[in-house]
Amino acid sequence: MSEKNYKSRDKWKVVINGLEFSAFQNLVYDLLKALGFSEIEQRGGGADGGRDLEACFVYRRPNGDEFKAKCWIQCKKQASGVAFSQIYEYITRASNQRAYEYYILSNYDTTPDCKDELEKGKS
Numbered sequence: 001m002s003e004k005n006y007k008s009r010d011k012w013k014v015v016i017n018g019l020e021f022s023a024f025q026n027l028v029y030d031l032l033k034a035l036g037f038s039e040i041e042q043r044g045g046g047a048d049g050g051r052d053l054e055a056c057f058v059y060r061r062p063n064g065d066e067f068k069a070k071c072w073i074q075c076k077k078q079a080s081g082v083a084f085s086q087i088y089e090y091i092t093r094a095s096n097q098r099a100y101e102y103y104i105l106s107n108y109d110t111t112p113d114c115k116d117e118l119e120k121g122k123s
Contacts, residue, residue, distance in 0.1 A: 016107050024077040025052055028105045032073065057101070069100035076106035084114040091121075
């Protein structure tokens, strides 16, 4: 059996950070598709003119019924962590428009204040 040569996490960071925003968004699109999301559509103007992608994910309930969850995906390709102030408005909008799930996909992690605020929202 041949040994596969996988990139390290740091090497992947270099590759992803080198992408243009549109290529990053296309990568997110492809990842969503590979994960089983459907009805993936580009929304808003990108480059933070609003939500970037909308998709559906179908869950099968124990009784066999299917539940189609509308999901909003915000693509954040930037030079530093994602602050809560950058996403608060979109979280509120997603909630008001009954998006079942809201995802942030970024080349950087969320900032400590963002982590704290998101934790508060879970309770």
